[in-house]
Every structure is written in structure tokens, then in C-alpha cells.
Amino acid sequence: MDDRRGSQPNPIKNRTTVERRSDRELVVTRTFNGPAHVVFEAWTKPELMKLWWAPKSTGVPLRSCEMDVRVGGRYRLEFGHDASESMAFIGKYIEVTPPSRLVWTNEESEDGAVTTVTFEERDGRTLLVLRELYPSKEALDEAVAGMEEGMPEQFEQLDELLVTLGTSV
């Protein structure tokens, strides 16, 4: 066992990577400084999930978190500042293999992805790989395009500028 207590007061932050690995697949990777069963636990107990799934920096709190983590069990994560403006993420677990694999569906829309998370332990650390597999290229494209709706203001301003330019240049 690696037990150099105090040798890592400020462990170097591990890098998070995201890449589109194919037309239909998005892959997120990250290493954690702990064994797989511990990381797995943090993904499967609602009281732990609540502590990290909605970080303060994203600005939208997690209102409720219900997770029945077993094959066929459902989950419901609700985000929002109040009940009138909340957004729920729902789906069911289709594979639960502690401490190495977790698969669930995303059913808030018809084109939801299937999310597979694997936990691979090596020397007391865990490589986490999260794959989001969309039903079609179009579905992933749409998810990506949805982001542009998140930046309408800039584009609107640009549109306005271009209209002005178009008439004067």
C-alpha cells in the first residue's frame, strides 16, 4: 500500500479531457487519486453525488437527487434555483458492476445518449472514462449545436454589427 502520509499535501491536479471520438461518441477522461471502489461509491450514492455533481462554479444548484442504482433502477436529478425554473435529468441504469462499470440512459429527450462510465484502478489511482454514445451523428450534432443557443447574445450583437456594416461598407 502506498502510505506516504503528508507527501502529497497539494496533489497535482489531474487533467480532464473531452474529445469527440466518432460521429456519435463523446469521451471524457480523468484520473482520481483514490481506489476505484471509492470513486465508484461517489458516483452511486446520492448523498455523495450531491456534493460534486453541481459545482458552485456552474451556478445552478442541484435541487434533488434520486438514484436507484441497480439494473433497471431509475434516477432523477433536478437542477434549478426554484421549482418553476427547474430542469430534470432522468433515465435508468442498465448496467451496474461495482467498482468498475456503470451504464445509464438519458431520457430527457428522444435523442438522449447512453452514458458508460468505467473505473480502472492502477497503483491506488483510478482512471475514469465516461463515454456518451448518441443514437446518431445528428443527435450529437444537435447537442453540440444546442450550445450555440447558449451564446446567442454574442451572435446577435455580431449580426447587428454586420447589418450595419453591410449597409455602409
Next chain:
Amino acid sequence: MTLTGMKKHVGVLEVAGLVTTEKVGRVRTCRLGPRGLEAEAAWIESHRQVWDARFNELDKVVEDLKRKEKVDGRQKR
């Protein structure tokens, strides 16, 4: 902004793929460009930031759980 300044500005946007322009007669029309690649790269980066923020919090949870396990392990002995 001066006309020259404007033209320069549009030129920069055009090079970045954000706009395309077309001159017909005296009028140059600008349109938002394809910017497909830029948009996807931006989306992936924003997605990465969300996961990164989550995982930084998850680091703390993992540390706590490890500490608890250590304490529990000692108590059992």
C-alpha cells in the same frame, strides 16, 4: 469606428471564419460564416470545463472517503 477600421474588423472576422462577405456593386454584404469547427471546439471546451469543475469537487469527496476508510480500518483493528 472609421470605415477603414470597420473594414479591418470585418477582415479579421472573415479570416477567423466567422463571417463571409460578398461585394456586389458598391455594397459589401456580410453573413455569419460556417464557423462549424470553431463552434464545435468551443462547445467541447465548455463541456470540458463543466466536467473539470465537477471532478475538482469529486476529488474532495474521494479524499474524504479515503480518510474515512483509513479511520474505520484502524477502528476495526
